[in-house]
Amino acid sequence: MARNSLGREIPERFGGKPLVPYRDPWSTRPAADRATRPLRRADPGDKKLCHDLREAIERAGLRDGMTIATHHHLRNGDHLLNHVVRVIENMGIRDIRIASSSVHPVHAELVEFIREGVITGIECGVNGLIGELASKGELRCPITVRSHGGRARAVASGEVPIDVAFIAAPCCDEQGNMNGLQGPSAFGSMGYAFPDALHARTVVAVTDNLVPYPAAPVSIPQSLVDLVVPVQRLGDPAKIVSTTTRVTTDPVGLQIARYAAQVIEASGRLRDGFSFQTGSGGISLAVAENVRALMRERKVKGSFGCGGVTGYFVDMLEEGLFQALFDVQCFDLRAVESIRKNRAHVEMSADTYANPFNAGAVVNGLDCVILGATEVDVDFNVNANTESNGYLLHNTGGHSDTAAGAAVSIIVAPSIRGRLPIVKDAVTTVTTPGETVDVVVTERGIAVNDTQPELKAELLRRRAPVKDIRELQREIYAVTGTPRALDFEDEVVAVIEYRDGTIIDAVRRVRT
């Protein structure tokens, strides 16, 4: 057991691999080359088209102990991962690791296959039941949670070698050219699948919309694709929208959004060239609405909006408030429609978005990012992975990537959720280190990290409700009472990898 720089106890090994404790956001440097894979040769007349997934898995040579990947653009509407694992189980293959870009509540079906030993490791974050059962000690399956940039890094470096990648292709031809724009399962950007296409040992395109050659436009080209499989249905794009994607009407949320917009204004970055990212939560979208109004009023011409893209950002693009949108994932069907028709709505790979170990990720150019949290602490560390009951219920997403990249990272959250105070002495789990978090905004006030003295002074000058984070915490505890600490066993059920591959925290089994 070692302690990392945040005082978190990190095991020496996890899932058979040695761990490096987190130190700080910047000092870890890459010390190796990109991972390689064998060259292939395809000659005229060679057929990639398989009859079904079983044939594709056979031809891909998937065996016991290997690693597979899918991507999560269909989010809670994804059918593919469950389908692939069912076929794997049926073929008698066991001891498979899943290195998808994310796992959602719809994949609860995998629990059974984990219990049977078909799946024995998860190399990605999980949303929902799998994490909850792991936290209760009911699943023997080590989970390594990675941010979007961290996953791109781990795939490119070979830390997570993917043997077979199954890429959901909403529009695909029999040579494997594909895009996410057309077809019954169109989900827009294929951003998370790009690292898989470049690095997996075998790349399988799975489609429910096999079109005559060529499928154009081409997002992922045929030269990267080994096999093509038609299936009935990839999933249900109506379920891409799994969280709130409407501006909140809750007065607490609206107050938070007003304060957050005030912070952005005071940062001095709301000028021509402004770049911005928000999530799809109701408060984030309310901040976006306020920022949009300010940009209109001041005739600010922004440079880019980024991240998971919603219809609200599409409106800002079409209104001329941004020059371009960089889109790793469409969060709603309006974003899908926009990426189909707007040339300035650019499909972006997870690597380009957020990988710290490339020649420059887009997150590094962000002025402001709005992020959520289940908890923050007096050192500005943020928990976005575990709920206050200690259960691992959420994937990191781009949280720690954008917080590190953006000039001003702003956490928005109500001060109390169902009696639980948002500001604690120490968060249950660190997702994002406080040294990359600049401001915490609640309806009771704005706490500014010491990393931003000028911003703090400017907010005070503007008579914004700035509070010391400990003062904010005391005020909240006066309402909620002081919560009792949760009780954990020593057993580590998951580790939270920081974007550079060091371990920022471990998730332990909850004592029941």
Added chain:
Amino acid sequence: MTIVRKAQAGTMQSSDLMVFLEPAPELVIEIESTVKAQFEHLIRAKIEEVLRERGVGAGRVRVTDRGALDYAIQARLETALLRAGGE
């Protein structure tokens, strides 16, 4: 005050609670809560305080809490007591 009949108050919404009362020979307090691990002690303390103030020494008090703050616990319990009470 005495609990002479079954009564309830509250909702199952987040940050609220349901209080169920029924007559019983002794005082029994049962707490279910989304934040039981963190706040059971404070929820219990608040319930006991209200019961003491109202002079309730017997009855079954069952609470299903969704993270209500103290003032909501007090208001819901007092309402339920008025509905359950006799002179």
